Amino acid sequence: MSPHPHPFRLALVTGANRGIGFETARRLAAEGVRVLLSGRDRAAVAAAAGELRDAGLPVEPLVLDVTDGDGVLAAAAEVERSYGRLDILVNNAAIRVEEYGRKPSEQPLEQWRRTFDTNLFAVVEVTRAFLPLLRRSPAGRIVNLSSLLGSVGTHGDPASYAYSDMFKSLPAYSASKSALNSWTVHLAYELRDTPVKVNAVHPGYTRTGLNDGEGDLSVQDGARTGVAMALLGDDGPTGTYTHRGETVPW
Secondary structure (H helix, E strand, O other): OOOOOOOOOEEEEOOOOOHHHHHHHHHHHHOOOEEEEEEOOHHHHHHHHHHHHHOOOOEEEEEOOOOOHHHHHHHHHHHHHHHOOOOEEEEOOOOOOOOOOOOHHHOOHHHHHHHHHHHHHHHHHHHHHHHHHHHOOOOOEEEEEOOHHHOHHHHOOOOOOOOOOOHHHOHHHHHHHHHHHHHHHHHHHHOOOOOOEEEEEOOOOEOOHHHOOOOOEOHHHHOHHHHHHHOOOOOOOOOOEEEOOEEOOO
């Protein structure tokens, strides 16, 4: 039993002060989940959490820079002190720093390092820090926000929108999400005999700042798959890569 038993589910959403992360926090809170809305900018996190709290939703701000290892450990310790466990972790924080229009070989290595630091290494670090708290949950859920661009099979399909000059100019972003998918299946295997389920989701090509406002889906639609996997029942799958209930090719 956790040192601070609580009757509600507790979720942490990273990069949640805007876009899909914010909508994910809003929808989870609307389902009665207490949400720790996190991001690295204190003012932005406070404003986003305040907006949802003003709407009567159970949301708390948590300042968390996922690339700051000491900060991640401090945040995990704070959550442990306050709540004793974590039920849902949504690894949403991600960056896209590459420039559209450049060929894959023209994208600087520095951009690869920055991309992997946030999109992969930070996810691993955050997950490892909070995993002891998730193990205390009777139904832990880890949701990794991936992308269709992480699907190597889709990238090789001439019928896919990923098979284009535009999306082939994002090799680091795409590879970071492929690596995130691999991390997902590895962790799901480790936790296969526990109540913790680990899944990757493709939100859809969503109109967010990461996409320069381009996309086919609203943030409301973009958050749908991640929220569904965060609220997955005990009979739900683990180690999957899905979009709206459909399997995405690895």
